[in-house]
Amino acid sequence: LLRKKKTLNNVTLEKVLGITTLGNSGLACDPRSGLVAYPHTPLINLFCYSVDRKTITALSFSPDGKYLVTGECGHLPAVRLWDLSERCQVTELQKHKFGISCVAFSPNNKFIVSVGNQYDMMVNVWAWKKDVVVAANKVSSKVTGVSFSEDSSYFVTAGNRHIRFWYLDNCKDNKASTPVPLLGRSGLLGELRNNFFSDVACGRGSKSDSTYCITSSGLLCEFNNKRMLEKWVDLQTGVAHSLSLSEDLIFCGCADGTVRTFKSADLHFVCTLPKPHPLGSNVTGITEASHLCNTKANGCYPDCIAVQYDPVSRWLSCVYNDHSLYVWDIREVQRVKKVTSALFHAACVWDLEMFPDVSGESVAGLSSGVFLTCSADNTIRMWCVEHPTQHHVYSQNHLSNDLLNIMYLDGNTSSLLDPGCTANMSTDKSGDAQAAEIRTGIRTVCLRPDGKHLASGDRNGVLRVHDLSSMKEILKVEAHDAEILCLDYSKPETGLRLLATASRDRLIHILNADDDYSLVQTLDEHSSSITAVRFAAHDNKVKIISCGADKGIYFRTAHKTNRGTEFRRSHHTVRKTTLYDMAVDATGKYAAVGCQDRCIRIFNISTGKQKKVFKGSLSDDGSLLRVQIDPSGQYVATSCSSKNISIFDFYSGECVATMFGHSEIVTGMKFTNDCKYLISVSGDSCVFVWRLAPELTITMRGRLQQLEQNQNSTPRHVQKETCPRPQHLLPTDSPTTSTPSSVSPHSPVTPPPWESPKLKQQHSYMNPTASSMAKSSRSSSLGDELQSASPPRSHSFPENRSSSEEMEPPVLSSSPVLTFPSKGPSLVATHPTAAVSPTRLTQSAPLLKHDQTSSEGRREMLNVVSEALLTVKAELDSLPLAPSLRGGSQGLKGEGDKALALLEQYAELLLKSVERRLDAKN
Numbered sequence: 001l002l003r004k005k006k007t008l009n010n011v012t013l014e015k016v017l018g019i020t021t022l023g024n025s026g027l028a029c030d031p032r033s034g035l036v037a038y039p040h041t042p043l044i045n046l047f048c049y050s051v052d053r054k055t056i057t058a059l060s061f062s063p064d065g066k067y068l069v070t071g072e073c074g075h076l077p078a079v080r081l082w083d084l085s086e087r088c089q090v091t092e093l094q095k096h097k098f099g100i101s102c103v104a105f106s107p108n109n110k111f112i113v114s115v116g117n118q119y120d121m122m123v124n125v126w127a128w129k130k131d132v133v134v135a136a137n138k139v140s141s142k143v144t145g146v147s148f149s150e151d152s153s154y155f156v157t158a159g160n161r162h163i164r165f166w167y168l169d170n171c172k173d174n175k176a177s178t179p180v181p182l183l184g185r186s187g188l189l190g191e192l193r194n195n196f197f198s199d200v201a202c203g204r205g206s207k208s209d210s211t212y213c214i215t216s217s218g219l220l221c222e223f224n225n226k227r228m229l230e231k232w233v234d235l236q237t238g239v240a241h242s243l244s245l246s247e248d249l250i251f252c253g254c255a256d257g258t259v260r261t262f263k264s265a266d267l268h269f270v271c272t273l274p275k276p277h278p279l280g281s282n283v284t285g286i287t288e289a290s291h292l293c294n295t296k297a298n299g300c301y302p303d304c305i306a307v308q309y310d311p312v313s314r315w316l317s318c319v320y321n322d323h324s325l326y327v328w329d330i331r332e333v334q335r336v337k338k339v340t341s342a343l344f345h346a347a348c349v350w351d352l353e354m355f356p357d358v359s360g361e362s363v364a365g366l367s368s369g370v371f372l373t374c375s376a377d378n379t380i381r382m383w384c385v386e387h388p389t390q391h392h393v394y395s396q397n398h399l400s401n402d403l404l405n406i407m408y409l410d411g412n413t414s415s416l417l418d419p420g421c422t423a424n425m426s427t428d429k430s431g432d433a434q435a436a437e438i439r440t441g442i443r444t445v446c447l448r449p450d451g452k453h454l455a456s457g458d459r460n461g462v463l464r465v466h467d468l469s470s471m472k473e474i475l476k477v478e479a480h481d482a483e484i485l486c487l488d489y490s491k492p493e494t495g496l497r498l499l500a501t502a503s504r505d506r507l508i509h510i511l512n513a514d515d516d517y518s519l520v521q522t523l524d525e526h527s528s529s530i531t532a533v534r535f536a537a538h539d540n541k542v543k544i545i546s547c548g549a550d551k552g553i554y555f556r557t558a559h560k561t562n563r564g565t566e567f568r569r570s571h572h573t574v575r576k577t578t579l580y581d582m583a584v585d586a587t588g589k590y591a592a593v594g595c596q597d598r599c600i601r602i603f604n605i606s607t608g609k610q611k612k613v614f615k616g617s618l619s620d621d622g623s624l625l626r627v628q629i630d631p632s633g634q635y636v637a638t639s640c641s642s643k644n645i646s647i648f649d650f651y652s653g654e655c656v657a658t659m660f661g662h663s664e665i666v667t668g669m670k671f672t673n674d675c676k677y678l679i680s681v682s683g684d685s686c687v688f689v690w691r692l693a694p695e696l697t698i699t700m701r702g703r704l705q706q707l708e709q710n711q712n713s714t715p716r717h718v719q720k721e722t723c724p725r726p727q728h729l730l731p732t733d734s735p736t737t738s739t740p741s742s743v744s745p746h747s748p749v750t751p752p753p754w755e756s757p758k759l760k761q762q763h764s765y766m767n768p769t770a771s772s773m774a775k776s777s778r779s780s781s782l783g784d785e786l787q788s789a790s791p792p793r794s795h796s797f798p799e800n801r802s803s804s805e806e807m808e809p810p811v812l813s814s815s816p817v818l819t820f821p822s823k824g825p826s827l828v829a830t831h832p833t834a835a836v837s838p839t840r841l842t843q844s845a846p847l848l849k850h851d852q853t854s855s856e857g858r859r860e861m862l863n864v865v866s867e868a869l870l871t872v873k874a875e876l877d878s879l880p881l882a883p884s885l886r887g888g889s890q891g892l893k894g895e896g897d898k899a900l901a902l903l904e905q906y907a908e909l910l911l912k913s914v915e916r917r918l919d920a921k922n
Contacts, residue, residue, distance in 0.1 A: 010657035010693040011647070014677065016040045017383060017402055018344045018686025020663075021319045022421050023144060024199050024242040024253075025058040025071075025102045027306040032065035034312035036327075038319065039070075040661075040686050054078075055663040055684070058103045058114075069112050069128075071100030079103060079114045081128055091131055095124050102146040104155065111168065113155055118142040123157070123182060125171060135171035137182035139164070145199040145243075150208040156187075158200035158213050163187030165211075165227055187211075188228045192221065198241050205247035207264050214240040214252055220260075222267060233267045235260050241421075244307040244316070249333070251309060251316055257301030259318060261333060271333050273316070275301050276326050276341070279413040283343065283399050283406050300413045305421050315339055321421035322346045323685060324399075343400040346418045347376035349681035350667050351444045356451050357673040366451065366468070368673040370404065373681055374456060376441030378415040380407040380466075385677055385689060407471060409456070409464060415440045418685075446487035448497070448513065455499055457484025463501055465517060475517050481505040482529075489513070490535040491588070494542045496558075496565070502530035508546060510567065520565055525554050525572070532581050536605050538588035543570075543605050545591050547579035553593065555608045571608025575601070581626045585650065586633035586707055592650070594624035594638055600648070614653030617646055630671040632703035635696065637678055639666035645680055647696075656696065661688055675700035 021027050021038045028037045039056035058071035067090065068082045077100050079093040099117035106113070110129070116122040118141070125135040143159040154167045166184045189195070195215040203210035209225040218240045221232040235252055237260070242253035249270065250262045257275035262268060277286060278299035302320035309316055314331045323346045327339040357368040369385045382404040397403060445456045453474075454466045461480035466473050480503035490498040497513035498520065508523040508530060528550035536543040542558035544567050555571040578596040585592070590611070593601045600616040603609065616624045622641035629636050629650065636650045645666055647657040664683030671678055675697045678690045 010696060011659050011678070012691040012693075013659070013661060013688060014691040015402070015689040016661075016686055017689070018684070019319065019323050019325060019342075020055065020684060020686070021306050022057070022418075024244070024306045024308070025145065026056075027308045027317065027319055028059045028061050028068070029308040029310050029317065030061045030065040031063060031311055034310040034315065035061075035065070036308060036310070036317045037061070037068060038306075038325070040684075058100055060104050062105045063107050063109050067105075069103050069105060071103040071114055073099040073117070079112065079124075079126065081112070091128065093124070093126050093128075093131075093133070095126075095133055095136070096120050096122055101143055102157070104146045104148055106148050106152040106155075107150055108152040110152070113146060113148070113166075115139070115143045115146055115157060123166065123184075124179070125168065125182060132177070133179045135168065135182040136179040137166075137184060144197070145201075145213075147200050147202045147211075149202045149211075150204055156200050156202060156211050156213075158197035160196050161189075161194055163189060163197055163200070163213060163223070185227060187223055190229050192219065192229060192232070195219070199243040201243050201245050201250075203264060204245065207247075210264075212243060212245060212250060212264070214243050216240060218254065220250065220252055220262060220267060231267060233262065233269075239303065241303060241305045242307045244309045246309050246311060249309075251307050253304030253307040253318060255303045257304060257320065259304050259307060259316070259328075261330075271336075273318075273328055273330070273336050274338070276318075276320055276324055277343075277399055279322060279416050280408050280411065283397055283403065286398055302417060303421065321418050322416050323418060340401075341399050343403050343406070345373065345375040345377055345379070345381065345685045345687070346416055347441065347685055348664070348667065348683040349373050349375045349685060349687060350441060352668045352670055352679060352681050352687070353445045353447050353454075354670045354673060354679075356447060356449050358449075358451050366404075371670065371672075371679055372445055372447070372454065373668075373687060374442035374445045375685070376415070376459075378409050378412065378440055378442060378458075380409065380442060380445060380454070380456060381405070382407075383687065385672060385679070405471070407466065409442060409458070412440075443483050443485060444487050446489055446499075448489050448499075449492045453513065455487050455489070455501075457487055457501060457503075459483040461503060461505070477517075479503070479509055480507060485529065485531060486533050488534050490542065491537050493588075494535065494537045494558075496542060498535070498565075500533045500535065500544060502533040502546060504529040506530060506548070508533055508544075510544070510565075512565075521567060523554075523556070523567065525569065526550055526552065531579060532593075534582055534584045534591065536584045536588040536591070539606060541606075543588075545582065545584070545603075545605060547582050547593055549578050551575050551578055553579065553582075553591075553603065553608070555605060573603070573608055573610070578623070580624060583627045583629040583636065585629050586631060586704075592627050592629060592636050594627035596623040598622065598624050598640065600624070600627065600636060600638065600653075602650075612653070614648070616640075616648065617642070617644065618655060618658055619644060625665060626667070626669055628669040628671065630675060630700050631673060632675065632700040632707065634700050634703045635671075637669050637671070639669055639680065641665055643682075645669065645678075645690075647678070657693075659690065662686065671700075675704070 018040055019038055020040060026039055029035070037059055039059065054072035054074040054077055056070050057073045060069050062068070066084060068084055070080050070082065072078055075098065076094060077096050079096070079100060081090040081092065082088070083090050093114070096114065096116045098119040100114050100120070101117040102115040104113050110127060111134075112126045112128050114124050114126065121139050123137050123139055124133050126132075127134045139157065139159070139162065141160045141162045143157045143162065145158040146155060148155045153169065154165050157164050157166065164184045164186050166182055170183060171180050192215065195217060197213050198216050200211065200213040202208070203212065211223040213221050213223070214235070215221065216239055218235040218237045219232050220235055222230050224230045235254055237254035237256070237258055239255040240252055244251045245264055248264055250264050252260045252262070254260060259273040261270040261273065263270060277283065278301055280300070302322035302324065304318050305321045306319040307316060314329070316328045316330050318326045318328065320326070323344040324341065326341045329337040329339050352371055352373045355366050355368055355370040355372070366382070370382055371385065372380055372382050374380045383402050384404055397405070441459050442456050443459050445454060447454055452468060454468055456464045456466070457479070458464075461478055461482055461484055463475070463477050463479040463484060464473055465475035479501055482504035484501055484503050486502040488500045490496045499511045499513050499517065501509045501511070506524065506526045506528060510520040510523070511517040512520050523546070526546065526548045528548050530546055530548040533544065533546040536545060544556045544558075545553065547553045551574055553573045553575070554569060556567040557570045559566050559568055575595065579593050580596065581594040583592050584590070584605070589605060591603045591605055593603065594616060595601060598615060598617045598619070599613050601610055602612040604611050616627070616638040617640040619640055619642040624638050625641055626639040627636060634650055635647050635656065637645060637647045639645050643662050643665060644658060644660045646655055648655050662680065662682035662684055666680050666682050668681045669678060676692060678692060680688045680690065
């Protein structure tokens with residue numbers, strides 16, 4: 001109905017996967033059309049938005065089906081009235097202070113009653129057409145349900161030791177501007193006075209004088225028109241949660257997936273509805289609805305927390321506390337049929353991952369339209385963005401149209417239940433429920449680029465790897481002492497299959513995916529939690545970048561040693577704000593970092609220098625928690641702690657879209673591979689699918705085509721290095737340390753070859769320990785000069801381009817460049833003199849071809865000249881700008897590049913002359 005909501009004409013909310021109903025007050029059915037409504041945090045499945053972004057806790061349809069009233073939680077909540085045909089808010093009432101637990105329309109369509117939660121305790125009767133509160137009063141206990149009588153003369157509230165009848169006779173003729181006291185009378189409970197009454201419903205038709213309610217202990221009670229408890233019946237269940245009725249039947253939602261049906265005339269038992277799927281069951285194994293009728297004796301089922309009867313279709317909608325929704329056809333109560341169902345996450349969704357766009361059919365049988373989410377409910381779920389029939393492997397799931405499969409990572413079914421639903425039956429959560437909620441859950445997931453393996457890290461530091469073709473766990477190891485915050489696989493263009501794991505314990509483990517995920521290296525430079533780690537491949541180098549709560553960014557380069565692959569620090573930058581997330585663009589040249597000050601900082605991965613900074617949120621408070629770049633590198637999406645999502649142009653910093661809808665922080669975002677959608681997940685347990693405007697999709701796809709054309713047309717010998725350090729690529733036989741040198745910050749980061757490298761201690765994979773004092777002593781920045789107010793700008797951003805950066809000379813190689821093979825883990829080029837000579841030359845410089853059998857003397861000369869040239873350039877770059885050049889567009893750094901190019905030409909001629917003389921002597 002209200003299916004779509006546009007934001008800045010660029011983004012449309014296409015689909016919501018989730019439900020946040022905690023009780024019967026959060027589920028409503030239109031008595032005219034049979035339309036069912038339930039909340040998705042601050043919006044309803046009809047896509048009505050709460051403009052204050054507060055979580056919707058209660059809703060109710062008007063008797064004519066034209067309006068919908070909603071209640072919110074939080075400070076100063078509002079009762080909002082929505083016009084469903086005009087798709088807009090009609091009016092609102094703000095008379096509560098701390099939250100609204102129940103709302104209801106009167107059958108005569110004149111009044112709306114709202115009841116506050118246990119901290120508010122206000123009952124307001126609102127004449128919504130006049131926009132005035134005609135009566136009000138306070139309650140003395142928690143209220144969980146409200147229901148109007150058929151003649152609208154009174155309504156009944158139910159709660160903790162509470163059944164109260166409220167009469168509207170004295171407020172119908174109220175013409176004063178102030179509300180009159182609402183008259184209430186308590187129900188005569190007798191021996192049931194100490195019970196918790198979960199829900200209430202007034203009778204209809206011939207039983208309109210009766211009022212029905214249920215207790216949490218499992219009793220169905222009937223009150224007569226004198227408020228006296230007339231009869232009650234035992235539901236034979238541990239807990240009863242919800243109640244709904246027709247003119248002749250009463251439906252009671254109970255524990256263990258049970259829904260009992262009774263006759264309203266005499267409370268005689270009629271039948272029990274089929275149970276939903278058992279907790280922890282294989283959803284792909286249920287290929288027919290009849291499988292639900294085969295109840296397992298030892299199975300564990302979720303509680304039915306909300307039921308609503310549809311008098312039009314004679315369907316019963318049931319919501320269970322594992323966040324699943326079932327609709328049953330009860331036209332024949334002895335032959336109940338399932339109409340539809342949906343399964344969602346039951347707790348905070350921490351991360352998501354798109355299935356890679358692999359060529360041909362993947363081993364797992366999934367396509368690029370599939371994405372995976374991980375949650376605090378200890379499950380990883382596979383979803384499809386579009387119709388599931390396109391994914392033939394898992395299209396036979398009869399329990400949910402959008403869900404393809406569920407991976408349960410442990411046998412504990414209690415984590416599959418929402419603890420908030422059971423807390424709704426009492427005043428607060430138990431300590432055990434809070435502890436279980438804190439310590440369980442899958443924190444992050446990552447797919448291998450070929451789509452064969454899925455890695456996940458949980459909140460206890462356990463790393464798991466699953467084979468997606470068989471859905472079997474092939475690795476489980478306690479990799480860290482604290483929760484794993486980030487995982488990343490190396491890109492295919494590196495020729496490596498590495499997995500990096502980063503944790504709150506301040507360590508990064510690098511594992512070899514081709515060698516049963518054996519430990520390659522442990523990096524311990526960070527002194528606080530590591531929030532992001534990313535691989536990058538650019539300029540024929542494999543890089544790994546990490547950032548953390550210590551405000552530092554580490555850039556490391558892969559080297560080949562006699563022990564194998566080793567990453568060594570090349571740059572270290574410290575900012576003045578905490579860094580929460582990082583993303584690498586499609587070219588692998590730039591990294592975008594989301595910061596606590598709501599800014600996006602762009603870093604050049606090769607140089608480690610900040611090239612650009614711009615605001616990453618339109619709000620004036622909060623911090624950037626997540627940053628995601630689209631597959632083309634054209635746009636960057638951010639999520640702020642103020643619960644909004646924004647999309648910016650990566651190059652201009654212009655905001656092209658902003659949207660909201662989640663009631664908790666957005667914990668993850670991903671662009672789909674076809675650039676048509678942006679998917680977001682949140683702590684509210686919901687998944688939002690946002691459709692991007694066609695112009696955004698066209699722009700991204702156009703840039704992807706340009707990148708593919710450039711990749712296919714660029715010769716392999718043409719390299720683009722802005723600050724080449726060829727000695728980094730040399731195979732070394734001795735280990736080197738990642739500890740920064742004590743020399744000037746302007747000197748090269750890599751120790752000179754004449755310095756004796758110190759041996760770096762390797763940490764255990766299974767028992768990682770490190771001294772925080774040692775980390776703090778090594779955390780001094782080599783890039784302090786980057787903290788200046790005007791950081792250097794990149795030539796990739798046209799608005800900040802200087803005249804010296806307008807055109808870069810093409811880069812040629814004077815020797816065969818070390819390139820990473822497309823297959824295999826080797827990082828060593830076959831050429832013995834690979835990348836030992838300078839690589840930035842002018843076009844006029846002739847290429848020097850070295851003999852494969854060059855002597856040690858020649859290689860030594862090349863090394864000496866290379867080191868001399870790099871030292872000269874570093875010294876030129878480190879000199880301060882002259883006063884006359886500080887405001888200009890070109891400084892001494894540009895002069896250093898020109899001087900280096902001239903020196904390189906001279907060095908080439910000198911080396912060629914020396915070689916000729918040596919050849920002549922020989």
